[in-house]
Amino acid sequence: MQLKQDFFEQLSGFYSQVFPLGISNPHWLAWSQDAANLIAIEKPSDALLQGLSGNAQIADASYYAQVYSGHQFGGYSPQLGDGRSIILGEAIGPQGAWDVALKGGGPTPYSRHGDGRAVMRSAVREFLISEALHQLHVPTTRALAVIGSDLPVWRETQETAAITVRLAKSHIRFGHFEFFCHSERGAPDKLKQLVNFTIKQHYPDLSCDAAGYKAWFTQVVRDTAKMIAHWQAIGFAHGVMNTDNMSILGDSFDFGPFAFLDTFKEDFICNHSDPEGRYAFSQQPGIGLWNLQRLAQALAPIIASDDLIAALNQYQVELVQQYLRLMRAKLGMAVSPAKATSPEAESNKGLTDTELDNSDLELIGGFTMLMEGNHLDYTNSLRSFGQLDPHTKHSSLRDDFIDVNGFDNWFEAYQKRLGHIHDVEQWQGQRNSVNPKYILRNYLAQEAIVAVEEGNLTPLHELQQVLQKPFDEQPEFDDFAKRPPDWGQGLIMSCSS
Template identity: 70%
Template sequence: MNFKQDFFEQLSGFYSQVYPTPITQPHWLGWSDDAAKLIGLTQPNDELLMQLSGNIAAPDASYYAQVYSGHQFGGYTPRLGDGRSIIMGEATGPHGAWDVALKGAGPTPYSRQGDGRAVMRSAVREFLISEALAALDVPTSRALAVIGSDLPVWRETQEQAAITVRLAKSHIRFGHFEYFCHSEQGRTEKLTQLVNFTLAQHFPHLSADKAGYVQWFNEVVESTAKMIAHWQSIGFAHGVMNTDNMSILGDSFDFGPFAFIDTFKEDFICNHSDHQGRYAFGQQPGIGLWNLQCLAQALSPVIASDDLVAALNRYQTHLVAHYVELMAQKLGFDYQVSQHQQDLTLIGQLTTLLEANQLDYTQSLRQFGQIDIHSQHSSLRDNMIDVDGFDQWFSRYQQRVGNVADMRQWQAQRNGVNPKYVLRNYLAQEAIIDIEERGDNRKLKQIQSVLAQPFAEHAEFEDFAKRPPEWGQGLIMSCSS
């Protein structure tokens, strides 16, 4: 890997230098060829394994943990930081520069009495979801690899430590700006320095002046809205939308107790610590705005409040427009700005039907690739308990789609945007059990392979597309997972 060190060299005081604590008996559990190509790597090897497990230093790597704060479940924590993640630097390759972070590499000054480790189950889950979302064309950080070990760590019970090697176009979070806004030392100076660095690195088309700052915040609002629209369209619940888990680039980031919805529920909660449902699936659009409001408050020393409010007022427009555009592709009608409200109503009526009839979200949308728009009968209709309600909706839907000249082409297009396979929590859990109990990572590799092509038919892995078994329905994960 070839590193540059812009963050490390230009932002002294924004991090602490800290070196990984080696793990014992490191071994590859998972590797992403697609992620490797981003930074010019090919195949994994022993030397790279030792570098990414913290056992030997990588040339040109700097090793540091960033400091930031954040609102966690609505309450402000003034000092968080990378408690179990150590950044090596920005690896340069054919697809630009990507931060390389070792998540689970040992304690840092921000570990807050923690051991700085990631348990194997959380490392495997982050590896799989990062690559799964990328294959679904959702803005996201990536995962180069997951590295196992025989190092014991304690959570509720003894578990195995592991490291996820995360790639991100940036690790700068909303919480970075909150920290330097609310810090008493060099408040405006440090905040301005961070904003200027962010623009230079990630928004080079913008000038480092008041006009550039305003345009930048508008772009952050829009990219955040688009990310969440993607989540809602594929039935993805992040689970921990704290401001320290929000990327300034609008990339999905910091995965803990995430889940794809199986049986559709608007109020689905995937995090067992979320007792009030703050981060329930249906709450994500509103929480996105709430987090942007926290960011706006942090930026108020450098951007006028009227400009911040004006940008925030565009959030809902961006989110609805992108969501309707994505769902129009999934349902097979032409996207038209003038039809937004009618289309949003039509989409909402469909999700209401899915919830009332307790249907699987991913499977139901996939069935639009089998529908004959000129016929009332379909496999989706056959799954409905409220057939009359569906027929009424389908009649309105037929009118919206209109005449389809080439039905096979139309159906193929639906299968090209509605995945057959998503990372269901029970599948990840089965892979984790195989590794824990038998040291067998074949299931992990199979799941990864299927999720890399989620729209294709995989005859030998047809079971991966089925609804969860009884034990796997509605799995709720912990933040340590």
């Protein structure tokens, strides 16, 4: 693993150097060769295990924890930072560099009296969700491995420590800019230094001047909107959308009490620490904009307010268009019905783009409302479109609805929007290519974690294998696609890790 140290060498004062504390009896719990290929690692080795567990020093690694602030559940925390994550540097791969971080590597100056450790259950969950989201084509950080140990740590009860080896194109967060926007911390010079570094590293086509700053922030807004559109379309709830958990590159980041929707529920809350539902599933689009507004406030010393406002105004437009693109693909609706050949579909041809978008949003919303009212599984209902004949309302999907009349009324409007499908089999195959059969359901993760605790890694490795090909049938793993048992419905996790 070849490392470079751009952040460490160019941004002195933005971090503290700190070395990991090794863990006893380190051993591989999980490994992603797909992620390893990103940084040109051919296979796991004993030497790499010792280095990534903190028991041996890795050549060229700098070892540092970043400092930042952030808004947590709406309240500003003036200093946060990497409390249990230690970055080694940027590993050079065939298509660019990736930060390598040891999440759970021990205490740092920003641990706030914590032990700096991660417990096995949270390390496994982060590994699985990072790789699962990637295979679902959702922008995300990645996970190279989970390293287990026999080191005891205390949360609600005694557990064992583990390390997730995280890969990120950047660990820079909204909270970095919030920290360095204050005059006592060197703003605007420090702020400008951080923006310039971010642009040069990740937006090399942009200039480090007023025009470049405007274009950069506009791209941050669009990337954030794109990420959240993916979350809403795939049915993913992040759970802790604090500004210090928001990647400046629009990658899903810092996973805690996340969950995929099982039975569709618009206001689903996956975080036990969020009883008021600030970060409920339905609130994620609005929180994305709220977080961007906080970022804009932090950037106000160096970017003109008119430019910030113009960029923020792009958020809803980008979010809606990305969400429409994804959901139209899921439901099999062409971007435009202009080629529709059925007489019923001819009436759609005269719609303006805005009217068509609004009509499609209403159609999509009507289906999600039906799912919620009929207590249907989000993923499985969408997967059913791969078996649906769009020319007839009689289908296994229809049979799932208690409110059959409600479904029939919706389906009539849906058929009108679709028009005639010439090759139904091809259309069905296209639906299966965008509607996954397998997602990381919380109960599946929990079953794998319990097995690991009992010394059995097979369920974890099988689950990882299934999630690598979420759109494939994989009939030998059909049970992984079933709705959760009663105990696993709507599991709510805590932030404890």
